[in-house]
Amino acid sequence: MRACLLFLILSLPVSLVEAVTFQAEIDEASWEMETSEFSCRLRQTIPAYGTASFEHQAGEAVRFVLTPTQQQQVRGSARLVAEASQWQPGLAPEFLGVVRVSGSRGVIEVPAQLAENMLAALYKGMTPTFNTDQWYGAPELLKVGVSAANFQSAYTDYLDCVSGLLPANFRQVARTAILFPSGQSGLSDATRQRLDLIATYVKADNSVQTIYVDGHSDNLGRRLLNRDLSKKRAEEVTRYLVQQGLPEDRIITRYHGERYPVVPNNSVENRARNRRVTVRLEREEGSTL
Numbered sequence: 001m002r003a004c005l006l007f008l009i010l011s012l013p014v015s016l017v018e019a020v021t022f023q024a025e026i027d028e029a030s031w032e033m034e035t036s037e038f039s040c041r042l043r044q045t046i047p048a049y050g051t052a053s054f055e056h057q058a059g060e061a062v063r064f065v066l067t068p069t070q071q072q073q074v075r076g077s078a079r080l081v082a083e084a085s086q087w088q089p090g091l092a093p094e095f096l097g098v099v100r101v102s103g104s105r106g107v108i109e110v111p112a113q114l115a116e117n118m119l120a121a122l123y124k125g126m127t128p129t130f131n132t133d134q135w136y137g138a139p140e141l142l143k144v145g146v147s148a149a150n151f152q153s154a155y156t157d158y159l160d161c162v163s164g165l166l167p168a169n170f171r172q173v174a175r176t177a178i179l180f181p182s183g184q185s186g187l188s189d190a191t192r193q194r195l196d197l198i199a200t201y202v203k204a205d206n207s208v209q210t211i212y213v214d215g216h217s218d219n220l221g222r223r224l225l226n227r228d229l230s231k232k233r234a235e236e237v238t239r240y241l242v243q244q245g246l247p248e249d250r251i252i253t254r255y256h257g258e259r260y261p262v263v264p265n266n267s268v269e270n271r272a273r274n275r276r277v278t279v280r281l282e283r284e285e286g287s288t289l
Contacts (some may be wrong), residue, residue, distance in 0.1 A: 020135055022049035023145035031154035032266060034182035037204050040161035042154060042237045052146045059168035078132040084170035085148050122151045166204055173201045175207050176279045179272060185232040187240060198279060199244035212280040215255035218271035227257030237277045
């Protein structure tokens with residue numbers, strides 16, 4: 001019932017229901033770009049409210065974050081509507097979805113698909129607007145709009161940045177487990193592709209100081225032979241990484257045989273998980289890429 005009432009209230013003409021509105025005027029709306037191989041950020045300041053930011057991390061989809069300057073301005077949820085801009089009289093609004101407000105700060109994080117829809121609306125000149133009936137905990141209608149003024153040129157820069165992003169981010173390559181068939185140490189095509197991804201990232205991120213390569217085996221067979229097999233597996237991975245251009249002096253290669261299983265060696269499936277080489281990246285302290 002509450003949701004229905006909120007929908008009806010927010011659907012009323014502005015002449016009947018006045019809302020507290022935050023949005024940059026046409027002559028003050030601007031977009032700032034922050035670009036790198038690791039992320040693209042397209043940001044607009046919303047006067048007296050906070051910042052609106054499209055954030056695209058390498059290897060991930062775009063997301064949108066609306067961050068208020070003052071905490072607890074909004075809570076609960078908000079309706080996201082693409083409204084007609086001042087220069088689009090008569091254009092009908094488009095309902096995009098309902099988004100949740102997270103945390104005590106009142107930050108709104110919009111998932112990938114809705115963020116893409118917001119970008120499309122902005123490119124068409126429309127104004128994505130967050131509507132809620134709570135402002136600082138009081139029953140006050142609130143509208144926060146992201147202005148489409150000057151957006152198209154900024155969007156071109158954003159697309160250029162996205163096209164230059166790395167294929168993965170640090171979190172996606174920081175720890176990798178490479179599995180091996182029983183008794184084998186050769187690299188599969190899929191393994192080489194994964195190692196190529198790791199090498200591409202490490203060559204771009206100077207904060208990666210050390211690459212740990214650790215070889216393991218299951219417990220089938222003699223312990224000394226398993227130790228030797230884990231050594232061969234680790235050395236094969238290290239050799240390939242060096243061939244891809246990573247400096248050998250930054251790679252620490254170790255081998256452990258059957259000593260450190262990730263799961264008990266009590267089934268075919270578990271033994272397959274233990275026949276592995278782990279590749280772990282370590283960055284310098286304080287790095288935030």
